[in-house]
Amino acid sequence: MAAAFWTRFRDGRGIWPAVPAFVFLTIFFIIPMAVLLSFGFTEIERGRIQDSGFTLRYLTGTLQDDLFWWVWWKSFYIGILSTLLCFLLAYPLAYLYSESGRTMRLLILVLTISPLLTSAIVRTYAWLVLLGGRRGVVNSTLIELGVISRPIRMLNTDFAVIVGMTQVHLPFMVLPLITVLAARDRNMEAASLGMGASRLATFFKIVLPLSTPGIVAGLTIVFALSYTNFIIPQLLGGGGFTTLAVQVYEQIVVVLNWSKGAMLALLLLGSCFVFILLIGLAGNRVMRWSQKEAA
């Protein structure tokens, strides 16, 4: 028994290759996160945990607060809209990649990955230049072309936040879709076309179901990034724009109410997990349904 255990350990089989990452994540992510979230169930005064013990005050107070639900809805709506926009823009691009030759593939890949070489903050600042006020590139161009006479307010609106998030998160949707679409089994499409199905029917009945794992991965990543994003709403939404992530920052850093901030962080994290789970479950259902259809 001991010899078998030692052999497995020495050969790096079983769970052993994952141990360094597991230890690292436990020490530097799971424990600090658990400590932070536990603050939501304690009273903290002037940076110190009080002896008053466990409390549900922050949970009930937050759940009964209209502002919380309003902010939650705002975070969800911004997250879901930018995720859907990313999907609608990314899928045709990924499909084009899967159908293209080497040069075009390289070009698409470079265009997709190159924004990731600069910081998301820098890219978000670029939107300030493009959308910002009278001096913004968009407004000044439209005025010069005579399309509008007065500048349109684009910055500090939902529009600016959604556009910024879509642009910043687009590569995270494109890359999983490219991976799945480029590796799909072409024989099934050929069989479908050979049996008289139209290109459109083949796309919806064969290609789209086959790309479900990429869609689920892309939706999951982009939704999680958008729903919990802090920087883009801060920079492009203006001082009146608030999301759950912004509220967490406000409570912990500005108001110094760590307990409320921790509770909001817990609710943000928990609801994000629930949505990701729902996206995964929906993806599984779609895959099972398409397999059944194919059979």
Added chain:
Amino acid sequence: MSITRRSFTKTALAAGAVLAAPSIVRASDRELVIISYGGALQEPHRWLGDKLQNEISGLTVRLVPSESQDIVAQIKAAQGFSPYDAMPNGEPPHLIAIRDGYIQELDRSRLENAGNVVPEFWDKTQGYGVPATFSLIGLAYNEEMVETPPTSWADMWNEEYADMVGICRTSSNLGLGTLAITAKIFGGSETDLEPAWQKLKELNPLAGRSPRILAQMMERGEIAIAPLWNNDAAVAAEKGLPIKFVKPDPGPVAILSVMSEITGARDSELVYRWMDGIISTEYQELAANAPYYFGVTVQGVDVPEAARPYTPSTPEEVASLQTVNWAEIVKVRPELVDRFDREFAT
């Protein structure tokens, strides 16, 4: 030449020692870490830092440009092991810092320049830190967008500026000052801010997340007029932007900035040297000049001609300065931050 295991080890150790040497040397030196302002407003601090570095052998003065609120969260989390030594605070966060115990009481006898300070400013420090400079909250406007410049606080509600007014969130001193002065001019007070909320809501304002962002919104022409710090307006005007500053009737709001030693600072002697420098005539003359135009807190420093649009330069202007009972505001600060979202969240 052949490389043996021994020669390789020796070379590696020597290379490691050479690479590590600067940090070992640095660790044995003295370091002062000061929270500072961002951008051009940091320059007076940089000047003082350089001066101290020249005077004290082996000293490194590191300035950390940051919003004080971000730093406060770090100091609180550090539980007495703050990575920073001194910080400037406006009056509201200064009172919070005293209450929460993360700044040290001042021993004035350790300061050579203590006698320079205008005595009234010492009262405002409540025995913690030195009165560094003061700034004004007035009205700034974009002269390309505004035909009739404002002259009073009430002008913000003029029809001409409808939907072009910006205000700062109440998480900042600027936002709190705006709320307090609005309450005062519309029949309220620091303990009755309701009139201010009603009047500010009437403006349908565009909110800025911080004073700096509000100034940038005006630079980009997203707003035409806003309550703003005199220093931010001066720096923008100095860059050639069409931003003007007025001291509105009945008077601009004056807020003192206090430089304090953070509890648990590593080298108290150095912090006192720094604070002494802050209230020196040389430093104050520099801070009062272009493009910073900080209000001076020591006697014998004249207001430069160029600073007159931004700072009070006559006894009448000094008398008109509006002060706020910050102790009352600080008591309800969390509620005011929360209320801002309830009133203005979009």
